[in-house]
Amino acid sequence: MRLHCLRTCHALLRKWSAGVFLLAAGLLALPAASAPSAVVVTPQVRAELLAHAPAGAAAGQPLWLGLRIEHKKHWHTYWKNPGDSGLPTTLEWTLPAGVTAGDIAWPTPKKLPVGPLMNFGYEDTLLLAVPVTVPAGHSGRTLEVQLRADWLVCKEVCIPEGGDFVLSVPLDGGVPGGADAAATATLFAASRQREPQSLQAGQAQAAVQDGALVVRVAGLPAAWQGRELAFFPETAGVIANAEVPQARWEGAVWQARIALDPQRSEAPTTIPAVLVPAGEAAGALVAVAVTSAWPAATSTTTAPGADALPALGAGTVDSSAGAEAPVNTAPPIGLAAALLLALAGGALLNLMPCVFPILSLKVLGFASHGRDRRKVLAGGLAYTAGVVISFVALAALLLALRAGGEQLGWGFQLQSPVVVATLAALFTLIGLNLAGVFEFGSVLPSSWAAARARHPLVDSLLTGVLAVAVASPCTAPFMGVSLGLAVTLPTVQALAVFAALGLGMALPYLAVSAWPALARAMPRPGVWMQHFKVLMAFPMFATVVWLVWVLGQQAGIDGAAALLGLLVALAFAAWALGAPALGSKARLGFGSAAAVVLALAVAWVAPALKADAVAAVPATAGTDARWQAWSPERVAAARAEGRPVFVDFTAAWCVTCQFNKRTTLADAAVLQDFDTRRVLLLRADWTRRDAVITAELTKLGRSGVPVYALYAPGNAGPRVLSEILSVAEVRDALATLPQQTAAR
């Protein structure tokens, strides 16, 4: 037994010692927790940190540091925009105090298709170089560089890799790199050649059209004309990366239609992009300015009645019949809702003090006329046509100006002091006419009056146009939503929404003209009609007061006073020329005096309304202790330090904004909530034209005011509240913010 054990035990002991020996050898053979060096090798890449100093490495001389990545065959890393998937390589430098490293000079990328997807990146040898500034006064004989680099390397599978690199660059004026200096220099030079060349600014523009970006680029190298160019956007999340752009050359200008990502997540105002023809090593870097608005493609679009959606068919998705699944650019449900809202909004316009007087007098006029039904109906239709055409024309003007690059939104006409002054003058004249100070018949040449009588239809049409001109300052509350949607739709649909608005406004008049029963229900004419006519002058004058206030915000108190002077002169002129009781001699005398006074008034007002005079007036609208002026930087800064931000996009001429300002935003409970949560309150005043605010409104998917946006701390998107702000809505929105740990 013992002998058996002895033999087995010996065998076992030998095996164990062999094992221990092997283990020890193995442990010794392992690189002892490798000290960081300038080289990191993985099964997929060899990465090395290099230094390059064309004029010798010394303080105050240009120095380049670069990470050379040699990829194994078919493995790749990614560009700053990796494309449909992947991650860009990141470099984190640790440098001595005073020494700074710049951004990576990315060489022109390559297209890396992955089935139906597309990535942008690099294969084979890549150098990611950064410029380093060593200040002239820098002491130290060597520059100690530490780098933490992380990259995602993929072939079919992806492997996240990284490494810590150290390099000591002697600052003795010599060329760093020792024996390999020449090769390093060649590498840096070659990489420089592969960098995209920046084109002069302002050469590239793009507009969003029907789910694609239509790009125009001028100033490209002449040798590239006629060649197919690849488009690499530096901004990710915008275009459909795998789609080939439909491009053509128009002389020296490259034009392309690039499909957008249906699940686009960004709405940039500028897209830096690299363009390169096939086979060229270096591309061109252009800054593409996006001149049109980005459609709001989120589910915040109004979509009532989800049952209106077509029933989801069961059964496999037939992807081979691609043509049967078109990508809708405009939601049909959204359009129907917008049309309905526009119709209702238009009808509501009739109740506004701007329109009501004119409308009611015209409608009452039916009762006093014994004209036959057909003529009355024709008149009603002509009025409707006038209204609809005017709305569509105004909308077409707005859309045309936007397409031309103007940063405009609805209410744009009221941002111009000249327009406000003109409207004030118009309303004053109408008010004076209603009050009986003058008659149009006496002012206008008799031929005109006769023409009006001969062409009642044209008269009705022009009444419609007048009604629209007069209605524009009074925007009904929910017009903003449908209009905000309309400007993002294709042109035809947008014009349809405005036409619906016009139709809604003309409906009451049309209804009375079409149904004699309604006309019969009108009260019988009598003396009271005269009193009613004068009474209607007062809402007109009230509107003038508001317009003067708006002008005061835009052009200051001096501008407002000048406008009032103009209105007085106008009133005098109207009386002089049109008062029914004046004799012809008196008319001539007072008329000439009035003309002189009017000329003086216009001369006084004109300079006050000029653009630079207006711009010099400090915006005073709504700045009080709580609210500060808005700027995108302030929002970002506050969010970065953990404060929520509430932005009120407002304008003096926006009635809803003023209403909300004085009710919900002045409510004690709401203000208390704002204070408790340390919300930064910012006001963006759009009373005058402001391209920055317009761009921000477009980003939020709106084209007019009011807009209320609540930004939580962090990077998430804002929460846009509804236009007629209620106390409950604001408090609910504030309640969803993350709790502050210490409220002051």
Next chain:
Amino acid sequence: MKTMFTATLLALAATASFAAATVGQPAPAFTATDTRGKTVSLADFKGKHVVLEWTNPGCPFVVKHYGSGNMQGTQKEAAAKGVVWLTINSTAADAGDYKAPAAMGAWMNEQKAAATSTLMDADGKVGRAYGARTTPHMYVIDPAGKLVYAGAIDSKSTTNPADIPGATNHVKVALGETLAGKPVSLASTRPYGCAVKYSSM
């Protein structure tokens, strides 16, 4: 020559039919087989919120979220609120990291995932209809069948699990908002991950 021509046409047709799904629009209908061989359709879940999660066990980004328990936690939270969770694997059968249905089901069990169903989409039909391009790529569909969120699982696009606690979980936020009947504030984000390994048509 003829085959090349047809191949090009098919390829063009394939790319043309990629990604018809748009946020704010009805989510594309589909039918697929789950890891147990059962047929599952999106229409089965009409009237409920549905989350679609594209995955591939071999991808380091998927490992980041499953290894840390983040994806399972999000699935459990969704399930507790009555949300249907469909995990979909669109990896082609000839890809290096393809997992057969049984292996895929086993992996999901090992990870203690709380998905309602794990669907196999080896021919890529469902993935292409939704434009799924990364793993993970997340979609949220409301009870009426409208796509209300498409994009990343969270806001930090890295492979490092240590970044998860500091990141905003977009799916949790979107579910919170849509379950409360509110519109999703951030409805479209840029998804990050490995490319979905589609089969060549």
